[in-house]
Amino acid sequence: DVKVTQSSRYLVKRTGEKVFLECVQDMDHENMFWYRQDPGLGLRLIYFSYDVKMKEKGDIPEGYSVSREKKERFSLILESASTNQTSMYLCASSYPRLASSYEQYFGPGTRLTVT
């Protein structure tokens, strides 16, 4: 079974802090994604990566950056956390686009609260 793990289930940080969210997948997937999920807004793509050291902006990249130094690990960085970044953060991974269904596998999520 594909396993996507995230470093924390719950995290509380203060405004202005630098925050690192880690995601690891064990299926040798090329593609990895970071989403945030807010009530009524659904999942919104922050960044994705299709290879080591490669990254692309999603729909809402402002205030975030990412790092992918190894294939299995994709990190989301909040350079200076703000209260409007309080949200559920979900990481996902998938095979590259040649796979027929291109299913994304999700991690359990990190609920981040910024006070």
Added chain:
Amino acid sequence: GQNIDQPTEMTATEGAIVQINCTYQTSGFNGLFWYQQHAGEAPTFLSYNVLDGLEEKGRFSSFLSRSKGYSYLLLKELQMKDSASYLCAVRDRGNMLTFGGGTRLMVKP
């Protein structure tokens, strides 16, 4: 860009059938996904449609009409454990997924 609409909430009775609709307007289309998400858990894959028609998988079926920009997820013989959010997502030609807001389904005895 993409615009995906689905109802916010639905309620149905155990043992019944429920249909969750999803309409989309997209600049490109390369498949539509349905995911199930129980409260506090990760979304899990239910179905994928890229051609018009109905895909059946046990109690769950998914339908797609590309010309109408329309899909539905059909759940039969509802069980209490089907209470969850159901997420519709469209893959564009760039292979990114855009999600709708999700439909929260409550199954009552």
